[in-house]
Amino acid sequence: MSSIFTDPAFWHRLQFAFTITFHYLFPQFTMGLAWFIVYWKWKALRTGEEKYNEAARFWAKIFGLNFAVGVVTGIPMEFQFGTNWADFSRYAGGVIGQTLAMEGMFSFFLESAFVGALIWGEKRLGPRYHFLTAVAVATGSWLSGYFIIATNGFMQYPVGYEVAANGSLGVASFGAFLLNPWTIIQFCHNQTAALVTGAFVVAALGAFYTLRGVHPKQAKLYLNAGTLVGLIASMITAFPSGDQQAKMVGHHQPVTLAAMEGKFHGGEMAGVAVIGQPNVKEQRLDNAIEVPGALSFLAYGTFESYVHGLDEYPPEDWPDNIELLYYSFHLMITLGTIFILLMAVANFQRFRGRLDTSTWLLWVLALAFPFPYIANTLGWMTTELGRQPWLVYGLFHTKDGYSKLVSNGDTIFTLIGFTGLYFVLGLLFLFLVGREIYHGPDDDGPHDDLGSEPAL
Amino acid sequence: MNATWYVIVSFMLIVYVVLDGRNFGVGMLHWLVAKTAAERRQVIEAVRPLLSWDEVWLISFGGTLFAVFPNVLASSFSGYYLALFLILWCLVLRGMAIEVGGHINDRLWQGFWDFVFVVSSFLLAVLFGAAGGNVARGVPIDPQGNFTMAFFTNFGVRGKVGLLDWYTVSVAVAAVVTLAAHGATYLTLKTEGPVHDRSAAYASKLWLALCPLGVILSIETWYVRPGLPAQAMQNPFSWLGIVVIVVSAITLISGLQKKLEYRAFMGSSFLIAGVLGTGGSALFPVMLYSTLDPANSLTAYTSASSPDSLVVALIWWPIAFVLTVGYFIFVSRRYAGKVSVAPENQTSH
Numbered sequence: 014m015s016s017i018f019t020d021p022a023f024w025h026r027l028q029f030a031f032t033i034t035f036h037y038l039f040p041q042f043t044m045g046l047a048w049f050i051v052y053w054k055w056k057a058l059r060t061g062e063e064k065y066n067e068a069a070r071f072w073a074k075i076f077g078l079n080f081a082v083g084v085v086t087g088i089p090m091e092f093q094f095g096t097n098w099a100d101f102s103r104y105a106g107g108v109i110g111q112t113l114a115m116e117g118m119f120s121f122f123l124e125s126a127f128v129g130a131l132i133w134g135e136k137r138l139g140p141r142y143h144f145l146t147a148v149a150v151a152t153g154s155w156l157s158g159y160f161i162i163a164t165n166g167f168m169q170y171p172v173g174y175e176v177a178a179n180g181s182l183g184v185a186s187f188g189a190f191l192l193n194p195w196t197i198i199q200f201c202h203n204q205t206a207a208l209v210t211g212a213f214v215v216a217a218l219g220a221f222y223t224l225r226g227v228h229p230k231q232a233k234l235y236l237n238a239g240t241l242v243g244l245i246a247s248m249i250t251a252f253p254s255g256d257q258q259a260k261m262v263g264h265h266q267p268v269t270l271a272a273m274e275g276k277f278h279g280g281e282m283a284g285v286a287v288i289g290q291p292n293v294k295e296q297r298l299d300n301a302i303e304v305p306g307a308l309s310f311l312a313y314g315t316f317e318s319y320v321h322g323l324d325e326y327p328p329e330d331w332p333d334n335i336e337l338l339y340y341s342f343h344l345m346i347t348l349g350t351i352f353i354l355l356m357a358v359a360n361f362q363r364f365r366g367r368l369d370t371s372t373w374l375l376w377v378l379a380l381a382f383p384f385p386y387i388a389n390t391l392g393w394m395t396t397e398l399g400r401q402p403w404l405v406y407g408l409f410h411t412k413d414g415y416s417k418l419v420s421n422g423d424t425i426f427t428l429i430g431f432t433g434l435y436f437v438l439g440l441l442f443l444f445l446v447g448r449e450i451y452h453g454p455d456d457d458g459p460h461d462d463l464g465s466e467p468a469l
Numbered sequence: 470m471n472a473t474w475y476v477i478v479s480f481m482l483i484v485y486v487v488l489d490g491r492n493f494g495v496g497m498l499h500w501l502v503a504k505t506a507a508e509r510r511q512v513i514e515a516v517r518p519l520l521s522w523d524e525v526w527l528i529s530f531g532g533t534l535f536a537v538f539p540n541v542l543a544s545s546f547s548g549y550y551l552a553l554f555l556i557l558w559c560l561v562l563r564g565m566a567i568e569v570g571g572h573i574n575d576r577l578w579q580g581f582w583d584f585v586f587v588v589s590s591f592l593l594a595v596l597f598g599a600a601g602g603n604v605a606r607g608v609p610i611d612p613q614g615n616f617t618m619a620f621f622t623n624f625g626v627r628g629k630v631g632l633l634d635w636y637t638v639s640v641a642v643a644a645v646v647t648l649a650a651h652g653a654t655y656l657t658l659k660t661e662g663p664v665h666d667r668s669a670a671y672a673s674k675l676w677l678a679l680c681p682l683g684v685i686l687s688i689e690t691w692y693v694r695p696g697l698p699a700q701a702m703q704n705p706f707s708w709l710g711i712v713v714i715v716v717s718a719i720t721l722i723s724g725l726q727k728k729l730e731y732r733a734f735m736g737s738s739f740l741i742a743g744v745l746g747t748g749g750s751a752l753f754p755v756m757l758y759s760t761l762d763p764a765n766s767l768t769a770y771t772s773a774s775s776p777d778s779l780v781v782a783l784i785w786w787p788i789a790f791v792l793t794v795g796y797f798i799f800v801s802r803r804y805a806g807k808v809s810v811a812p813e814n815q816t817s818h
Contacts (some may be wrong), residue, residue, distance in 0.1 A: 038492040078568075084521050085564040089557045091531050095546025098552055099615070106539020107774030111782055114532030120790035121528055125521040126796035130803065131516075175777060181539070183775025187784065413586075416547035427554045434558055438565065445572055 024424040025097045025415040028431065031095050031396070032242040034390055035435050039083035041389050044158055044204065045211020045246075046076055047151035050131070054144040068234050069147070070135065071454035072215070075446060076150075076167055077132045080124075082442050086435070091117075101404050101414030107183040108174055110166045116160035124153035133362050158207070159200055165396070166196030168405050175366065182405070186214055198261055199396075204393060205246045209236035209352060210385040212243035216359070217382035218450065220375040231454045233369065234461035240363055240378075244356035256311065262399065266406060267321040269399040272332045273342040274308055275301075279322030285306040291339045296324065329402065335451065345391035348384055355381060470779050471752070473538045475769040476706075477786065479749040481533060483695060485526035486597070486745060487651075487738045492516045492523060494652015495599075496563065496590020496647065502656060502667040506576060507810045509583055514808045515659040517567050522800055524560070531744030536782050540614055540772030541756045548608060548616040551598065552632055556596050563589040591645070598644025602637030605748065606630065606693050607758030610765040614772070626693045630760050636693050644683045647741060650675035654721075654737040658730040661807045672733070673725055694758070701751035717743055 017023040052071050057065035091113055094102045126357075127149040135143050167174075173189030174182045184190055216239025222232035263270045270276075275291040275296070276283060276300040284303030292299045306316035313320070323331055332338050359378060362368040400406055404414045503509040511623035534542045546553055548756060562585050570582030594743050606626055610616045621631035633641075653675055691698060701707040721736025723729070752758070756772065758766035 081521075081564065081568040084524065085561040085568075088524065088528060089554075091535070092546060092557060094535060095531075095542040096550050097547070099543035099547035102535065102539050102543040106535050106542065107537075107778035110532060110534075110536030110539055110542075110774070111778070111785075114529060114536045114782070115785055115789065117525055117529030117532045118786070118793060122522070122524040122789075122793045122796050123524050126800045128521070129518050134803070175775065177775035181775065183778040184781040185777060187781045301671055306668060373691060416543075416550070418615050419547055419550050423550050427551070430554065430558060434561060438561070441565065441569060445569060448572070 019140060021417075021419070021421055021424065022412050022415050024421055024428060025419075026411070028097060028424060028428040029093055031428065031436075032086070032093065032431055034393070035439075036083065036086040036090055037389070037393065038081045039086065040154065040158070041207045041210045041386070042214060043076055043079045043083060044154045044207040045209070046072060046079070046215070047147070047154050048208065048210075049211060049215055049242070050076065051144070051147045051151050052238065053234075054140075054147045058140050058144050064230050065138075065233060066135075067454050068231055071231070071449075073132050073147075078442065078445055078449070079130065080128055082438060086123075086363035086438070090430075097416055097419065098404075098414050099416035099419075102410065103181060104409055104414070105168075105182050105405055107177070107181060108171075109167055111184060111190075112160045112164045112167075120153045120157035120160065124150055124157070127153065146411055148183055158195075158204060162200045162203055163191060163193065163196045165202050166193045166199055168403075169199075169396070169400055170195035170261075171408055195265070198257045200253065201393075202250060202258045205250040205254055206385070206389050208242060208246035209250055210389060212239045212246055212452050213352075213378075213382045213385045214358075215239035216243055217379050220378035221450075222453070223369050224372070224375050224379060226454060227452050234377075236368055237363065239357040240356055240368070243352070244360050247349060247352040247356055251353060255349065260312055263320075266399065268323065268326045268330055269332060269338075270312060271321055271323045271326075272335045272338050273395060273399060274320075275335070275339045276308070276320060276322045277324055279320060279325050281309060281317050281319050282306045282320075283312075285311065286343070291336050294334050326380075332399055332401045334398055334401070338395060341391045341394040341398065345388050345395060348391070349389040352381075352385065353389070368384060383437070470776065470783075471769040471773050471784070474773065474779060475753060475756070476620070476725070476747075478530065478534055478538065479746070481526060481530040483742050483745045483749075485523070485530055487741050488519075488523040488526055490594075490648045490741065491652050491655040491738075492563075493590045493594040494648040494650065495574065495656055496586050496652070497649045498652055498656070498668070499587050500670060502653070502664050502671060506579060506720065508662075508664050509579065510571065511662075511664055511808050511810050512656065513567060513570060513586070515656060517571070518804045519800065520564065520567050524564070527560075533782070533786070537774055537779055538756065538769070539774055541767050544610065544614050544616060544767060544772075545608075545757055548610075548618055549603070549632070550617075551620070552596060552600065554599075556593065559589040559593045559596070563593065585774075587791075587802050594645045594648045595641045598634060598641035599637045601644060602640030604757065605640065605690060605697075605752070606634075606636050607760040609761050610757060610759035610767065611761065612765055614757075614765065614767060626760075628760055636689055639686060639689055640817055643679070643686050646679050646682060650679060651737050654725075654730075654734050658734045659808055661809055664810075665807075669725075669728075676721065676725065676737075695750050701747065704750045704753060704761060706750035706753070707757055710743050710750055713739055713743035749785060749786050777809075802807060 018363070029407075045088045050072055053065045053069040053072070056062070057069065086370060094106075094113075127146050130138060130146045131143070131150050132147065138146060167190060170193060172193050173186040175185035177183050187411045219235030219239055223236065262273070268435045274283075275286060275289060277296040278299070282305055285303045285307035286298055287302045287304060289301035289303070291297040308320050309318040310316045312318065323335075355377065359368060359374060362371050363372055403409065404412055406410045495512060499509065501510055503512045504566055530543070566582040566586040566589065570579055570586070573579070579814055607630070608616045608618060609629055619631045621633040622666075624631075624634040626636045627635050650672055653668045653672035657665055660668065717739035718738045719736075721733055721740055724736050725732025754769040755766045756769055757767040
């Protein structure tokens with residue numbers, strides 16, 4: 014009996030997908046939040062108003078919890094390349110190992126040196142150095158994002174490589190590899206999306222405190238910053254960064270774009286389906302309501318442009334789960350559109366000075382924060398499902414990449430282990446963040462290190 | 470070029486063992502040196518600020534190994550599959566124990582996380598020790614460069630070996646004692662009061678216990694890998710390593726006797742580095758020895774990335790390393806000095 018459950022690649026993929034999805038819940042938030050903390054530290058430095066320091070101090074604690082979980086769930090990611098994807102590591106390690114190593118050396122050392130100082134060193138460092146610490150942490154987290162996306166960018170659109178004598182890949186042009194156009198566009202798209210997550214969480218807490226009638230001064234700060242950044246970031250995530258990302262997929266992975274849009278047959282005036290269900294067996298989009306010509310325009314610039322269909326490519330080159338890919342992509346777009354609308358309304362009310370009295374809107378804002386996490390996850394599902402059946406696009410198949418000597422039993426065992434461990438970790442995280450939120454931002458001045466001698 | 474990378478990768482692993490090893494040691498001794506709740510917090514505070522910094526060395530080591538010796542990473546990580554996941558899970562639990570333990574000032578909460586800290590630190594010392602033993606003894610690598618291993622087979626050290634046998638278990642025991650001694654030396658440096666005094670007592674006893682263990686282990690290693698000593702003699706780096714071992718052992722002993730805590734800790738750190746460095750140079754150029762057929766062994770020459778990749782990595786690595794040294798100066802100045810017992814009501818944050 015052959016099914017996906019007996020296919021080792023399925024379990025290796027599932028474990029990587031699960032552990033990376035859980036892990037990325039934390040960095041996407043810290044990468045977004047980091048700049049809020051920088052902004053508040055800067056305002057505090059300029060105005061000398063204590064409320065900005067209070068905001069930075071409170072969110073630094075939330076940052077710290079997210080950072081801690083991000084670190085512990087991040088360590089297994091790198092090691093899984095070796096444990097679960099040994100043949101892929103042998104093949105591409107000379108290239109993608111570079112960026113993974115650079116992430117550790119350039120950004121993690123920076124972050125781990127300064128996160129502690131950000132949370133615990135306010136008194137000792139003084140306002141100026143504490144602000145610089147916030148900048149260092151934010152820079153470190155975005156650098157780390159860049160190296161990871163450079164790794165993914167290579168897997169999506171390999172450039173700057175050479176094939177060595179033994180068939181493995183090496184770096185031929187370091188500049189081309191590091192400044193891969195795919196990487197740059199995807200980085201912009203991903204980072205603005207991380208800012209959306211950060212902004213929605215900040216705004217949600219502001220709305221929550223306003224509804225409860227507690228911490229009014231702080232709540233206003235969160236609402237103002239959260240809604241403003243939320244609007245700008247969600248607009249840039251859609252245009253130009255998301256738009257560019259889709260165009261890039263259209264150019265370099267036309268079969269992926271066809272699958273994302275459920276285009277089984279190529280043609281001019283290709284439409285974008287607002288509603289529709291891909292029917293892979295019959296090779297058509299069921300119950301489709303399409304905007305004619307929209308896909309031609311979005312992908313190639315004119316309504317008449319020819320958009321390739323899946324039928325132009327051999328089925329073995331199709332992404333192997335077209336339905337999931339299609340739904341991930343479309344749901345991400347839907348959510349992204351709703352984010353823009355919601356934040357536009359919120360900013361409209363804010364400019365009229367009515368945001369903190371619009372109870373209905375505050376409820377929506379307070380409850381909306383999980384959705385950017387979902388949208389970010391869906392975006393990555395689109396990216397990674399769309400890359401299939403390749404690990405390195407056009408060069409190396411996914412089915413060739415996993416560790417051949419690791420048994421299915423081993424992989425299922427470790428997958429179950431991760432599920433249990435991360436479930437507990439998730440509960441613990443929610444419990445501790447909940448406590449911080451319940452306790453709220455009004456504390457008694459800056460924290461300081463326990464016990465150690467003044468050194469700076 | 471390949472030799473340079475062998476040295477760099479070994480260096481990174483050694484730095485990790487020296488830095489995080491002290492945390493494992495502190496974890497294992499936690500219940501023994503700290504008796505009251507406040508003392509337990511004091512011990513945690515001695516390791517908490519630097520924990521993620523120390524772990525980054527492991528991540529950076531893994532990444533660099535991936536970039537320059539992908540075949541070694543692929544074979545060893547997939548071969549040690551379950552053992553490696555145990556290590557990863559212990560690292561997750563240890564990290565959480567340290568991070569969240571202090572969040573709530575409650576006896577049961579902190580007691581529970583102390584328990585997690587102690588158990589995971591102990592398991593990590595055992596697992597890393599056994600892994601080190603496996604590298605020294607060799608693993609059953611097939612002609613394709615792969616291997617797969619049971620946790621144990623017949624406890625023998627030749628042919629189809631398992632993760633645990635009499636040799637790797639003795640290395641694990643030695644690792645537990647060494648790291649506990651290292652941790653005790655670190656606590657002596659970082660704490661004051663009763664914790665300091667107990668740590669100092671443990672440090673002397675544990676280092677003393679290590680003398681016979683070291684001799685036994687050397688004889689065992691000589692039996693398991695008869696060719697190693699001769700190989701070591703030919704490598705000038707081994708001689709350098711032996712000089713480091715002798716000098717740092719003297720430094721450690723004099724530091725312990727004269728109660729010069731910083732000197733003792735430096736001696737302890739360099740002693741561990743010297744032992745690992747000597748081992749590394751004795752093994753060179755073999756990175757993973759095959760117990761089935763030495764011809765299957767993975768070496769720095771047969772399992773490296775393409776020459777161009779090695780050159781590229783040699784461009785960014787020194788830059789990153791200089792920056793890292795800069796951060797290290799910041800970090801170590803920031804957290805210099807002793808951790809004292811905090812008054813009861815200030816331990817929560």
